[in-house]
Amino acid sequence: MSDTILRYVPADPCWQPSPEAATKAVSLLETIVPGADEVKSTFEDEVRFYDPGENWSGVECSACGADAEEWWGEAMETASAHEFKDLNTVAPCCGATVSLNDLRYVWPAAFGRFALEAHNPGIGDTTEEQDRKIDVPPIN
Numbered sequence: 001m002s003d004t005i006l007r008y009v010p011a012d013p014c015w016q017p018s019p020e021a022a023t024k025a026v027s028l029l030e031t032i033v034p035g036a037d038e039v040k041s042t043f044e045d046e047v048r049f050y051d052p053g054e055n056w057s058g059v060e061c062s063a064c065g066a067d068a069e070e071w072w073g074e075a076m077e078t079a080s081a082h083e084f085k086d087l088n089t090v091a092p093c094c095g096a097t098v099s100l101n102d103l104r105y106v107w108p109a110a111f112g113r114f115a116l117e118a119h120n121p122g123i124g125d126t127t128e129e130q131d132r133k134i135d136v137p138p139i140n
């Protein structure tokens with residue numbers, strides 16, 4: 001049986017909360033998913049990509065909606081070489097400049113330097129009201 005992770009990553013990839021705010025967010029999430037194995041927050045020095053692992057379901061261009069999987073890997077490598085400091089790339093499908101963080105990940109994924117995670121939360125999706133309390137958008 002694979003673990004389920006409920007994960008929140010701030011919309012701004014570079015943003016990090018204060019340690020106090022992170023502790024508060026962990027406590028808040030614990031009240032939402034009291035049955036979770038573990039609730040924790042993680043800080044990263046560099047921006048990283050929180051991928052959906054085995055739930056990866058593809059990615060689409062945010063400008064035209066075309067399947068982006070073909071060029072996404074290479075764009076990721078280029079951005080990764082620069083520590084994800086610049087997430088903008090030119091989409092070959094339509095020529096639009098798009099941010100890798102804005103692409104339509106079929107299963108949610110995001111870039112960030114902070115994540116709030118609940119392992120095996122024991123619930124499905126959180127409600128919008130719960131998400132508002134946490135104040136960072138969820139990716140599962």
Ligand SMILES: [Zn+2]
Nearest residue numbers: 061064093094
């Ligand atoms: Zn496109």
